Amino acid sequence: MNERYPVIEGAEAFFLEGHSTGILLCHGFLGTPQSVRELGEALGKQGYTVSCPRLPGHGTHYKDLEQFSYDDWFGTVERAYTELRKSCAKVFVIGQSMGGTLSLDLASRHPEIEGIALINPAIDIPQFENFRHQPAHVYVTEDAPDIKKADAVEITYEQAPIKAYQQLLGYMDVVRAKLGEVRCPALCFQSLEDHVVPPSNSDYILSKIRSEHRKKHQLHNSYHIASMDYELDVIVNKSIEWIKRVTAAPADAAKNSLYA
Numbered sequence: 001m002n003e004r005y006p007v008i009e010g011a012e013a014f015f016l017e018g019h020s021t022g023i024l025l026c027h028g029f030l031g032t033p034q035s036v037r038e039l040g041e042a043l044g045k046q047g048y049t050v051s052c053p054r055l056p057g058h059g060t061h062y063k064d065l066e067q068f069s070y071d072d073w074f075g076t077v078e079r080a081y082t083e084l085r086k087s088c089a090k091v092f093v094i095g096q097s098m099g100g101t102l103s104l105d106l107a108s109r110h111p112e113i114e115g116i117a118l119i120n121p122a123i124d125i126p127q128f129e130n131f132r133h134q135p136a137h138v139y140v141t142e143d144a145p146d147i148k149k150a151d152a153v154e155i156t157y158e159q160a161p162i163k164a165y166q167q168l169l170g171y172m173d174v175v176r177a178k179l180g181e182v183r184c185p186a187l188c189f190q191s192l193e194d195h196v197v198p199p200s201n202s203d204y205i206l207s208k209i210r211s212e213h214r215k216k217h218q219l220h221n222s223y224h225i226a227s228m229d230y231e232l233d234v235i236v237n238k239s240i241e242w243i244k245r246v247t248a249a250p251a252d253a254a255k256n257s258l259y260a
């Protein structure tokens with residue numbers, strides 16, 4: 001299945017070549033690689049090899065989104081991971097919102113992943129539940145992106161098909177049931193004020209995964225799209241610190257506190 005519309009300028013996938021530790025970035029539902037571009041570039045400047053695929057149907061036209069399922073979205077992320085593994089001895093995955101859902105799914109299937117960092121990950125969004133039984137061909141008018149920083153501009157759609165929301169809801173159901181299969185180290189960034197994904201999602205995920213190394217960091221001045229908000233530097237610095245710690249830790253490192 002092919003997209004019918006061109007990729008919006010700035011929404012393209014990107015790859016930054018660096019050393020043998022790779023970082024796979026996963027953007028969120030209705031977003032594009034642009035939403036995590038600054039994060040990726042900051043990590044790239046530290047020498048990491050960074051890959052960020054564009055999910056099918058995203059960053060072109062909202063009508064393209066109707067053609068694809070969550071299997072298509074996951075397939076794109078998994079292929080990018082496989083390619084990154086060819087040149088990197090270690091790979092970490094960082095996902096925002098539905099990108100966090102994708103990261104959890106990837107980690108459940110690939111236990112060799114060194115660790116996952118989740119930015120306001122989505123596993124249960126009550127405000128979307130009314131979309132489950134609505135006609136799939138209907139379109140929803142989208143609100144402005146949930147970013148506190150006034151001058152931040154995210155590339156996204158002004159409308160979205162109900163069918164895409166139904167795919168998101170179904171995918172969260174699937175991944176929620178697999179959380180116990182995630183065992184790699186996990187770091188979670190949780191915005192205390194998030195108008196899309198309830199902050200309780202992060203706590204639920206961290207309570208259900210079986211990772212020995214789990215850590216949460218709260219964001220006090222960011223909304224949902226935290227990678228484009230006031231605390232981007234915090235996310236960058238804490239992620240790098242965490243990656244270095246996980247990379248240096250012995251395999252049998254002692255269990256870390258969930259809220260350390």
